[in-house]
Amino acid sequence: MEHFDVLIVGAGISGIGAAYHLTQGMPERSFVILEALEDFGGTWLTHKYPGVRSDSDLYTFGYRFKPWTSAPIATAGEILKYMGEVIDDAGLAPHIRYHHHISDASWDGTTNLWTVHATNTQTGEAFTFTTNFLWMCQGYYQHAKGYTPEWPGMDRFQGQIVHPQNWPTDLDYAGKKIVCIGSGATAATVVPAIAGDAAHVTVLQRSPTYFWTGRNVNELADTLRELQIDETWIHEIVRRKVLFDQGALTQLALDEPELVRQALMDGVKALLPEGYDVEQHFGPKYRPWQQRLAFVPDGDLFAGISAGKASMVTDEIETFTETGIRTKGGEDLEADIIITATGFNLSVLGDIAFTVNGEPLDLSKTITYRGMMFTDVPNLLWVFGYFRASWTLRADLISDLVLRLLQLMDDKGAARVTPRLRPEDADMPTLEWISDDNFNPNYLKRSMHLLPKRGDRPEWMHTQDYWLEKESLPAADLDDGCLVFE
């Protein structure tokens, strides 16, 4: 049994960021990062399909504290290198235990400690840790397996079915006919990456996605570099500029959805052959920003379509056949390989079985404190980043709040901090974790019932609004009665 002041779950971009902030702000704290995989990186380690890259710019997906010095859209390899540098710079490596899968964690209110059980995924050896504070950086989806719906006739198909999250590294797609089901950010990445070598790639989508395109450069960053400005300054200036522009676009999408819709579709139209049915294949039913906008750097997806190497079919699946897919519209799509770019299985708190004072924790019965802690769950915080803006912006903001919280506990001599509804919150209406009207991708809609609830006042909200939270989180009064220190 080992004890640490803080136990961080997950060595993805959130967990490494959390450890960095902790070492800088509270170097005296003991901590460990437990990670189920063989290395750091999380999302950027798990996903190995061709072309895997960010769709956010790295000036904002990168940490606040570590300058990004290359093109804004980055490959998984570049992101892993960047994270590796943070680990080296802050000496985090000795604190990370890889191959440690956490199965359960129990809170004991008599000792004010979490007891965490982990198993070494290679040796089967069992480990027990105790900790004062659980910093949950395990992301929001299951890493082991992506989401594949059940379609009729799947077992009849004679070719190979591949989910991008479990991409076989030896998959030979050269000269093959490929159907890619789904048209989200993953499809937009993998399709241009394989279209050159494949015989043909057909993207089969039930409904279209918004795309926006542009060159993979940041001209402001390049200009500042030419002027030999310090990279720390460039990082900060470019972050501010990107966030300023994104804020304006988000507001415009809310105020004038039709205008933004048309502008996005015009951008796509300009990259496709004359007469292409843009409305059918690239005219979504939802409002811009109700789902994440997929960025296509240098229009590579549309170049593939224009060159005849890729094509779009907007239809539903009737059945898989021996040789491919028959659509409800009666089209037979031939395939040697079918890629199911159909998304994630949401994971709530890393599928860890939690108990609080002997009672199993059902997170869906809790109300969130500011989208990071949960009523009646002491000393536990979940880093749930932004979906529309870069995830890491929120990870950095939350890290600042955690350090303030730990300091306040010290100042008060408190061993535990627990979110509890105040008397005036007793009749507060409760709402879903994220409203469907605000953000509605299918992986969230499928699992919304598993997620915590939010309230209708600032302390109990989960807004997904960076522009609001960049002011409200640093200013939050942690001693306003919502958090009970004991």
Ligand SMILES: Cc1cc2nc3c(=O)[nH]c(=O)nc-3n(C[C@H](O)[C@H](O)[C@H](O)COP(=O)(O)OP(=O)(O)OC[C@H]3O[C@@H](n4cnc5c(N)ncnc54)[C@H](O)[C@@H]3O)c2cc1C
């Ligand atoms: C292909 C892809 C591209 C994306 N691109 C962007 C983008 O451009 N911009 C953006 O903002 N977001 C993007 N996202 C969302 C992305 O997942 C997050 O932004 C971010 O990477 C999440 O980081 P994280 O560290 O919180 O979680 P993760 O990256 O999911 O890492 C969590 C880690 O916790 C570990 N873990 C989980 N459960 C346990 C357990 N029980 N025991 C031990 N360890 C555990 C996992 O093994 C994993 O390593 C993308 C997602 C995908 C899949």
